[in-house]
Amino acid sequence: MVDEPDQLRVLLADQKASRLDEIAEVVAELGHTVVARLFDVADVAEATRRELPDVAIVGLGENNQHALNLISELVKTAACPVIADIATEDHEFVDNAARRGIFAYVQHGSRSELAHALDIVLRRYAEFSRIHGALGRRVIIEQAKGILMERHGINAEDAFADLRNRARNTNTTVLGIAEAVVTTYPLFRANPRPPEAGD
Numbered sequence: 001m002v003d004e005p006d007q008l009r010v011l012l013a014d015q016k017a018s019r020l021d022e023i024a025e026v027v028a029e030l031g032h033t034v035v036a037r038l039f040d041v042a043d044v045a046e047a048t049r050r051e052l053p054d055v056a057i058v059g060l061g062e063n064n065q066h067a068l069n070l071i072s073e074l075v076k077t078a079a080c081p082v083i084a085d086i087a088t089e090d091h092e093f094v095d096n097a098a099r100r101g102i103f104a105y106v107q108h109g110s111r112s113e114l115a116h117a118l119d120i121v122l123r124r125y126a127e128f129s130r131i132h133g134a135l136g137r138r139v140i141i142e143q144a145k146g147i148l149m150e151r152h153g154i155n156a157e158d159a160f161a162d163l164r165n166r167a168r169n170t171n172t173t174v175l176g177i178a179e180a181v182v183t184t185y186p187l188f189r190a191n192p193r194p195p196e197a198g199d
Contacts, residue, residue, distance in 0.1 A: 007031055007032055007033060008032045008033070008054040008055050008122060008125070008126060009033055009035045009051065009052065009053045009054045009055075010027050010032050010033065010053060010054065010055055010056070010057060010122075011034075011035055011036045011038065011047065011048065011051060011053035011055075011056040011057070011074070011078065011080075012024060012027070012034055012036070012037045012056070012057050012058075012059070013037075013038040013039070013044070013056065013058045013059070013070045013074065014039070014058065014061055014067075014085075015039060015059070015061030015062060015063060015067075016059070016061050016062075017039075019059045019061065020037045020059070022111070022114075023057055023059060023085060023114070023118075024037065026111065026114050026115045026118055027057070027118065029115060030115065030118060030119050030122060032122065035051040035053055036048075036050075036053065038070070041066070041069045041070055041073050044070065044073040044074055044077055044078070045073070048077050048078040048079075048080075049077075053080050054080055054129070055080050055081050055083065055103075055122065055125055056074045056078055056080055056081070056082045056083070057082075057083045057084075057118070058070045058071050058074065058082055058083070058084050058085065058102075059084075059085045059086075059108075060085065060086045060087065060090070060093060064090075064093050064096075067084070067093070067097075068093075068096055068097060068100060071100045071102055072101075075101035075102075081103030081104075081125055081128075082101065082102050082103055083102065083103055083104050083105065083106060083118075083121055083122075083125075084097045084102050084104075084105040084106075085105070085106050085108050086105060086106070086107055086108065087107075087108055089107060103121075103125065104121045104124070104125075106121055137175050140175060140178045140179055140182055141160075141174060141175065141178045143178070143181075143182045144159075144163060144178035144179075144182050145159040145160055145163065145178075146159075147181055147182065147185050148162055148163070160174075163177050163178055163181075
C-alpha cells in the first residue's frame, strides 16, 4: 500500500485570476490546501507571515519580470520551496528562476498534465521535508546526548537511555527532552574564568 502524501499548505501567485483558479482546483484535487492567492509582490511578506505555507507555486503570466520578482520575494520571506508553473518551455526564464531559488518547475499543458506534474513535485517535496525533518531531529538528539555524556561522564547508549527515561517520566517525546537539554545547556556551563569584582 502506498502512503498518501502529506497534506501541504500551498500559496499560489500569478498575474491571472483564471490561472490561479485552475491551479487551485488541481492542488485541492491532489489533497492539499490553498492558503493564499496572490497577485502583487507587495502582498507576499504579509501573506507568508500569516499563512506559513509549506510550498508556493508561482505561475508565469505575461510578464517574466513580475513572476521572477514574486519568486525572489517568496524565497526570501516564505522560507518554503517555490515551484514555477510555466505554460511553454522557456529556458531563459527557468535559468533566471533557478538562480533566484526555485525548488522545481512544471510545464503546464492540459489539466491532467498539470495535475500529474504537480503531484510528482509535491510528493517529492513532502518526502524531502520528511527526510529533512528526520535529519534535524537526529541532530538535536545527538547534540543532547553529547551534552549529557560530557556533563555526566557517561557513554552514548546511557545518554540516550537517560533521554528516553526522562521523556517517559514527563510524558513527552525524546525530541522534546533533547531540545530542552540543548536549549538550557548554555545557562549551566561553567564560567571559563572566575567572576571578578564588579561583574
